Amino acid sequence: MSSTQHAYAYLSRVAEPPNPAVARLVAEVGAVEAAAAIRRRVAPPGHQEALDATETTYEIDLAVQDLATVEACGGRLVTPEDAEWPAWTLHALNTASTSARGGAPLALWVRGPARLDELTERSIALVGSRAASSYGSHVTSTLAGELGQSGWAVVSGGAYGIDACAHRAALAMGASTVAVLACGIDRDYPVAHARLLAQIAGTGAVISEYPPGISAAKHRFLTRNRLVAALSRAVVVVEAGRRSGAANTAAWARRIGVPLGAVPGPITSAVSVGCHQMISEGQACLVADSAAAQRLAAPDGLTLFDSVDTAATRASTDDGTPSSGTGAHDDPVLTCLPGRGGVSVSDVANSAGLPVADVRARLALLEVAGSVVRGPDGWRRARTGG
Amino acid sequence: MSSTQHAYAYLSRVAEPPNPAVARLVAEVGAVEAAAAIRRRVAPPGHQEALDATETTYEIDLAVQDLATVEACGGRLVTPEDAEWPAWTLHALNTASTSARGGAPLALWVRGPARLDELTERSIALVGSRAASSYGSHVTSTLAGELGQSGWAVVSGGAYGIDACAHRAALAMGASTVAVLACGIDRDYPVAHARLLAQIAGTGAVISEYPPGISAAKHRFLTRNRLVAALSRAVVVVEAGRRSGAANTAAWARRIGVPLGAVPGPITSAVSVGCHQMISEGQACLVADSAAAQRLAAPDGLTLFDSVDTAATRASTDDGTPSSGTGAHDDPVLTCLPGRGGVSVSDVANSAGLPVADVRARLALLEVAGSVVRGPDGWRRARTGG
Structure with a gap:
């Protein structure tokens, strides 16, 4: 066990995640230093809040025990230091407008053999009512089965109803499926899904930002939901x-x-009311089959891996480093960005006529090059970028 | 029987409606002159086409007989000369882009006591598959019943399936309903709907542009469909x-x-595929209840009569004549119109934040004032308008 792993395991329990103060401290000094600062009660300037948040808990260090517990159930702690950390996909949680309500997780507790980065590059969330109708269950099974067959991992929350149908159909197809829990990955919640969760962990992943032993609770379902969205290339609400x-x-x-x-x-079904509302208010696209769900997740029909590679190649200089400076001005993504305010990745993709995956990859490179910034309203050109 | 009525009745049969050549001739010289020209085989310059179209039929004059036939079944011929002629609502059919495929009807054969202008000011079309599912039938009955209860006339095509459900539910609610036929109004098509059509004619209207005795035919269903749309403030496809x-x-x-x-x-129903396609392609709004259908037809929640009056008042000078000239420049509708190309009434309504009915009324006044024109692509500012 590395000191980094130990530090993340300690931090995961010392303040209930997501904790913005602890996250800011880790972002500034790294996990090992952050853990040390909290333990020693000496924070860098501006980080008193991280000490306040851990006032009553800093002496509780179950890191060794927690790591052993998850290892015992076939799990591990995945941190930003690991190659499999799905950095890009979680990055979206760190905009100003969202971080206050729960930024990117510090680390993720994971049960299952699948690599997180590979899993989340080709993942679609199917979510919905616990009180699913027989229509909803039927549709979820069909969609999840077809998505699984097409190589997508099906992400859901492990709950009764739509969630369980989604996991089960993916499993039946021999496909990967991901359950993001609102409790520790060693807990079976709901209890009746113990066997289902074990099956999911057998090929895909059971994921939580909560350390082992933590129980499901109402507020945890809400923060968990942000991970279901962030770990998926598209979210489809079935009912x-x-x-x-x-x-x-x-x-x-x-x-x-x-x-x-x-x-x-x-329209006579109470569990379709929310779906119809989202569609008619223009918040959600109508998804009538698995092909439509796939088009949402990868508008160009390419896998994300393909397109990220291509984009990275195109946007790189000959020696492989990201291009920057004046050359970036011709970038189709850059030209679609406003100088003020901000736009979403999908807006840019629409304007530039590029797949979302390409736009993401280019934005990442442009951000590194200092040409673009992500503000509270989305992406825009950097003022000093050129 | 006036000579005008006689002329329209003759013209209605002398060339299968909609006939653009005959319509152009009537627009230029009036129905009486047009009928005389066709009978005498002497057309004004540029109208040879109207003679060609009536080459083999001009001697057939069943006007007296047709008018007697419809009178015998409680009907009448409504022409643009009549106060009840729904001029505005049919006007949309006369844009360059649509008139070639069937402009406004020359006249309408009508069975039933309702005034056409009043009926079509508060009308919503419910249309759909002949092979309606039990879900579709149920939903149609609910929507039509609720719309009828709210004072809307339900327009449809008198066919099996969705159409019949719509008419029947409106009738059951004691509401007006309108059947637009692809055959003469003295024909019961389908035959099994003879009683239904008689009931519709008892309180609402059975309408056709075809003279009595004409049978339903495939091409007539297609031209009939344009009247279903044009005579309604909104069209809702149920299945x-x-x-x-x-x-x-x-x-x-x-x-x-x-x-x-x-x-x-x-999404498992074959008869909902078309609806889902229209919604996901952005062609149709999702309608989940009768309130949504009413919002489509009258976005401001007012009746069209109310809002047309208001708009006319606002856009008029003190002596009641429409304002024009420089004052019109401040008109919110005018400022939303492009100088080139064209936009639809609903686009203008969205841009101006005004109800569709208001926009229609203002456009009519602005058109009279010469400030706006309707081109092949929709409405735009007139080049010489100021």
Whole structure:
């Protein structure tokens, strides 16, 4: 066990994640230093809040034990230091407008053999009502099965209803599926899904930002929902009542720019009301089949890996480093960005006529080059960029 | 029987409507002169086409007989000379882009007590598959019943399936309903709907542009569909397969700027495929209840009569004549119009934040004032308007 792993495991429990103060401290000094500062009660200037947040908990260090617990159930702690850390996909959670409500997770507890970065590059979330109708269950099974067959990982929340149908259909197809939990990955919640969760962990991943032993709780479902959205290339709501947890996941998807779809159903069905509302208010695209869900997630029909590679190649100089400076001005993504305000990745993709994956990759390179910034309203050109 | 009525009745049969050549001749010289010219085989310059179109038929004058036939079944011929002629609503059919495929009807054969202008000011078309599912039938009955209860006339095509459900539910609510036929109003098509059509004619209207005795035929369904759209303030497709007659009515609605809605259904239902396609392609708004259908037809929640009056008042000078000249420049509708190309009434309504009915009324006044013109692509500012 590395000191980094130990530090992340300690930080994961010392303040309930997501904790913006602890996250800011880690971003500034790294996990090892942050853990040391919290333990020693000496924070760098401007980081008193991280000490306040850990006032009553800093002496509790279960890092060794937690790491052993998850290892015992076939799990591990994945941190930003690991090659499999899905950095880009979680990056969207760190905009000013979203970080206050829960930025990127510090680290993720994971049960299952799949690499997080590979899994989340080709993933679609299917979410919906716990009180699924037989129509909803049927549709979820069909969609999840077809997506699995096409090589997509199906992400959901492990709950009753739509979630369980989605996981089960993906498993039946031999496809990867990801359950993001609102409790520790060693807990089976709901208890009746113990076997299902074990099956998911057998080929895909059971993921949580909560350390082992933590129980599911209402506020944790809401923060968990942001991870379901952030770890997926598209979110599709299959059934949702007027006020539902799925609507919360949908709101997260919109907030962080993950394409959102909703499946229509009979207008006489109470669990389709939320879907119809999202579609008619222009928040979600109508998804009538798995092909539509895939178009949402990868508008160009390419896998993300393909297109990221291509984009990186195109936007790099000959020696492989990202291009910057004046050359970047011709970048089709850059020309689609406003100088003030901001736009979403999908808006840029529409304007530039490029796949979302390409736009993401280019934005990452342009950000490194200092040509673009991400503000509270989305992406815009950097004032000093040229 | 006036000579005008006689002329229209003659013209209605002498060339199968809609006949653009005959319509142009009537527009130029009036119905009486047009009928005389065709009978005498002497057309004004540029109108040879109207003679060609009537080459083999000009001697057939069944006007007296046709008028007697419809009178015998409680009908009448409504012409542009009549106060009840729904001039505005049919005007949309006379744009350059649509008139070639069937402009405004020359006249309408009508069975039923309702005044056409009043009926069509508060009308919503419910159309859909003949092979309606039980879901589609149920939804149509609910929507039509609720719309009828709210004072809307329900327009449809008198066919099996969705059409019949719509008419029947409106009748059951004691509301007006309008059947636009692809045959003469003295013909019961389909035969099984003889009683239904008689009931419709008892309180609402059975309408056709074809003279009595004309049978339904495939091409007549398509031209009939344009009247269903033009006589309605909104068209709502309840169920439609991938290729359906309802899709044709929907296309007419979009072409002439009538708001289009579609009801979603199970994605497993073949007769909802067309609806889902229209919604996901942005052609139709999702309609999940009768309130949504009413918002489509009257976005401000006012009746068209109310808002037309208001708009006319606002846009008039003190002596009641429409304002024109420089004052019109401040008109919110005018400022939303492009100088080139053209936009639809609903686009203007969206841009100006005004109800469609207001925009229509203002456009009519601005057109009279010479400030706006209707081109092949929609409305734009007149080049010489100021």
